[in-house]
Structure formats: structure tokens, C-alpha cells
Amino acid sequence: ILNVEQSPQSLHVQEGDSTNFTCSFPSSNFYALHWYRWETAKSPEALFVMTLNGDEKKKGRISATLNTKEGYSYLYIKGSQPEDSATYLCALGGNEKLTFGTGTRLTIIP
């Protein structure tokens, strides 16, 4: 059973501040790492799919890095805005099967 862990479980951040959180996973047999954003009452939405060690991806104020040798990925949000409030999920695996972490619930305080 793959163990995908995310920390912290929840986070409150002042609007305008930057923040980051972690996804840890077994480094053996790595295939791909996905990040999703899940807003309340909506469905999960893909942010990034990362495959290469040292990969960095960016979408607006959100970016992610990947270290497959040590088994972690960081998600960064720069200058947090209220619309960033959501649960951020990482998931490990290939196309046929994703194993999700429990998520980091981010709340931006105006």
C-alpha cells in the first residue's frame, strides 16, 4: 500500500503572506506526482503533474517542486489571496491509478 502523506493537515495564512506545504511519498518505483486544488462544494481540479526529479512547475502565484530521490514535493503559494482557500491534494501514481494524500486545508484570513 502506497503511503502518501501531507503536512500540515491545516493551515491559516494571512492574506498577502506566502506559504508552502509538503507531500511525502515512497521514493521507490516513482512514476508521477499530481497536485490538485479542491475548493469546498466543488470537485478537485488539477494543478500540476510532475515526473522528473528536480522538476519545477508554476501556474500564476502557485508553484511546485519535486524531489523523487528523497520522496517529497513542495507546493508554494506566493502572496496568498482569499480565493486560494481550498484543500490541496497530492497524489502519487501513474495514469491508471492515483493514490491520494489526505490534503492540506488552507484558509486565507483577509
Added chain:
Amino acid sequence: DTAVSQTPKYLVTQMGNDKSIKCEQNLGHDTMYWYKQDSKKFLKIMFSYNNKELIINETVPNRFSPKSPDKAHLNLHINSLELGDSAVYFCASSPRTGGPYEQYFGPGTRLTVT
């Protein structure tokens, strides 16, 4: 236009009943999935279909039977519903196997078994 749609959005039913949840995607994707969000908020894969063929069945009780009449549809039929089946069920799709490709999720169906 909704990319991945599910019906119904809410389903309340009694133990022992049989119910179905429908999923449709208009993205032209080959691969579709069913996930269950359990009480601890984990999203867990249940089934994966590629071009109407089952490719993953994650030790789900055989009361759950997915059916894919064509590659745009993946329905989930549940027999003899139990209290523990109460959860939110999400359908998703991705372009094809052999990715990795991002998955597109439907809005979820909240099933409550009383």
C-alpha cells in the same frame, strides 16, 4: 458545458436497496474512474475503465458493479446498500492510459444510506 457530469448529486436511500449513479464526460477521453471519498476525507480509487474495459478493480465489494456502455459513460450500480456505503462518490476521466495525464473530476454524488 460541463466536462464531467454525474447524476444524481444527492441520493438518500434505505439499507438493502439497489441504486445507480451515472457519469458522463464530453472531453473525448478514453479512461474513466470511480473514486470514493470516505469518512476521513480520503479519495480512494474504486474502478478504472479504459475504452469500456475494466483495468482496475480495487478490492471493492462485488455489490458494486461499474458499467461502461461506451467510452463517454461510466455508471456505478450498487446492490443491497449498506450503512457503510454512505460517502461521496466522484467520477473522473483522463485522456488515455500510458500517461501520466491529469484527471478531470465530476461534481460528486453524496450517497446517504439510512
